[in-house]
Amino acid sequence: MGTGAQRHRGRRGPRHWLPPSCLALAAAVTLAGCGAHARQTQAAPPSTAGPAATPAGIGQADWYCLNARERAEMFALDGPGHDRLAALSIGTGRVAVILAHQSDGSLCQWWPYARSLAARFRVVAFDFDGSGASPPGDGNYPGEIAAATVWARHHGSRLIVLMGASMGGTAVMVAAAGLGHLVAGVIDLSGPAQFDAMDALAAARRVRVPVLFGYGALDGTFPADVRAVRAATASRDKPLVTVSGGTHGAALVDPAVGYASVRQAVLRFIQTITHA
Secondary structure (H helix, E strand, O other): OOOHHHHHHOOOOOOOOOHHHHHHHHHHHHHHOOOOOOOOOOOOOOOOOOOOOOOOOOOOOOOOOOOOOHHHHOOEEOOOOOOOOEEEEEEOOEEEEEEEEOOOOOOHHOHHHHHHHOOOEEEEOOOOOOOOOOOOOOOHHHHHHHHHHHHHHHHOOOOOEEEOOHHHHHHHHHHHHHHHHHHEEEEEEOOOOEEEOOEEHHHHOOOOEEEEEEEEEEEOOOHHHHHHHHHHOOOOOEEEEEOOOOHHHHHHHHHOOHHHHHHHHHHHHHHHOOOO
């Protein structure tokens, strides 16, 4: 959600996902076996002679923001149902930050900020189904976040932080309610209280891990939504970072247009809850 079509609360057609209780069960079962969710299909390195190969079913929509190495490391993340999501993991370590983008956007909304996070943590970014380079799917956005969480844990990261912007902020709150203590914490930047059928306000009552909330004070109705979700959140550890302007979502941490104070708050939050 940035400008224009990205700032609306709804999205085409009804969207459905697993109930939060099912998310937790599915995540636990997958962690035990790590079957299909653990598969990673590597793309061939880009060729100067023409377009590089990409994982089956995944497009090249994100290539404009990625360098050659990042393009080569993109993979297809198996999401809920038959979804195959364009994904990328950069950085390493026992702490992983899962990035959930805004509506009508892609993982590119987090670049180049994601690279600075990857200097300290593993970063897993993906395109929700039907966005960026991911083909359309069933719209189970919290389930897709759960799939990325399982993937990161299977690849060695034991402490998972979910970070979402705008619609992605709503989705990480709903996902966190189902994943419980499989995640160490949540970061919600400008997330609306409801987005389509996703209800962050209701989910917040079941989120007991630490949550960092952030918004721009002049960002329309979003500050009121964030404050309401924060008030409803069950966790006692729920710091808030605000800025005076109307900057929204992922732009709050964008080195080009965002705020150093927000980036510093995010880094301190992750380090505090993970002891990194």
